[in-house]
Amino acid sequence: MSDDQTPAADRRSLALVTGASSGIGRELALELARRGHDLVLVAEDAELDDAAAEVRAEGAQVRTVRCDLREPASVAGVHRAVLAEARPLAVAALNAGIGRGGAFVDNDIEDEVAVIDLNVTSTVRLAKLVLRDMVAAHQGRVLLTSSIASEMPGSFHAVYNASKSFVQSFAEALQEELKDTSVTITSLMPGPTDTEFFERAGMMDTKVGQGPKDDPAQVARQGVDALLAGELRVVGGGVRTRVQEAASKVVPDRVKAAMHRGMAEPGSEE
Numbered sequence: 001m002s003d004d005q006t007p008a009a010d011r012r013s014l015a016l017v018t019g020a021s022s023g024i025g026r027e028l029a030l031e032l033a034r035r036g037h038d039l040v041l042v043a044e045d046a047e048l049d050d051a052a053a054e055v056r057a058e059g060a061q062v063r064t065v066r067c068d069l070r071e072p073a074s075v076a077g078v079h080r081a082v083l084a085e086a087r088p089l090a091v092a093a094l095n096a097g098i099g100r101g102g103a104f105v106d107n108d109i110e111d112e113v114a115v116i117d118l119n120v121t122s123t124v125r126l127a128k129l130v131l132r133d134m135v136a137a138h139q140g141r142v143l144l145t146s147s148i149a150s151e152m153p154g155s156f157h158a159v160y161n162a163s164k165s166f167v168q169s170f171a172e173a174l175q176e177e178l179k180d181t182s183v184t185i186t187s188l189m190p191g192p193t194d195t196e197f198f199e200r201a202g203m204m205d206t207k208v209g210q211g212p213k214d215d216p217a218q219v220a221r222q223g224v225d226a227l228l229a230g231e232l233r234v235v236g237g238g239v240r241t242r243v244q245e246a247a248s249k250v251v252p253d254r255v256k257a258a259m260h261r262g263m264a265e266p267g268s269e270e
Contacts, residue, residue: 011087012060013037014088014089015040015089016082016089017093018069018078019097020095021043021044021046022043022051023193024095027219027220028093028095029051030054030055031224034058038061038062040062041063044069049064070117072125075122079129079130083133088133089137091142092140093227094126095143096118096119096122098114098115098160100115100159101156101198101209115163119163119167123144130142131178134183141184141228142174143187143188145188147189147190148244149164150165151165152256153253155258155261167187171186171233172232186227187232190241191244192213193214193216193236194213205268206267207262211263214241215237219236220236222235
């Protein structure tokens with residue numbers, strides 16, 4: 001963890017970003033820094049230090065927390081780091097997530113459970129803590145990184161898509177619960193994005209792993225725009241992704257499951 005010592009009166013609004021070392025999370029942190037926020041950045045890997053340096057170059061004060069959010073104690077530690085700033089948390093971007101491609105019956109159960117622990121359980125644990133603080137403070141905005149994958153059965157990526165369906169449903173339920181407060185919930189729904197995600201998920205031999213992808217900076221900018229405007233949801237990415245998301249609303253689930261197989265089945269890039 002690193003701390004920048006700045007008088008409280010001179011500090012900017014505070015934002016939290018998880019999964020901040022690379023990809024969409026890193027771009028969310030940079031975007032928030034450019035819009036006047038200091039940051040608490042959270043990730044598990046050593047790339048977090050490089051991300052923090054980039055964010056500081058945008059004029060933000062940064063506190064880093066390197067931890068595994070699948071551990072409940074780590075979630076509590078992130079919350080303590082936020083409280084240590086001694087100022088209200090204006091924005092929480094709960095973005096950390098992983099995938100695991102391949103056939104469900106072939107994958108190791110621990111790999112699948114790790115997806116649930118990070119994408120679902122840690123999101124719920126951290127949302128519980130930051131939302132209680134925000135409601136008590138009568139202010140705050142939360143961005144939950146969902147996915148257009150939340151709207152389709154994920155053949156050969158079954159647990160990941162199901163985890164994002166949970167996040168999307170969770171976001172929509174909280175929006176209704178909190179509609180009479182000053183706290184807003186926005187879901188960011190990217191499509192395939194040019195990050196390390198597919199490599200880490202073991203999906204580089206798939207059609208989606210090798211296919212065209214959106215710019216993570218564009219996705220992050222769209223997400224922050226929607227967040228600060230108090231919008232309920234935003235599809236992140238370009239026209240192709242928006243068309244895919246729109247089509248998912250009218251295509252039957254069984255057809256979507258077959259389509260997803262064509263994109264995510266190992267060897268489908270051939």
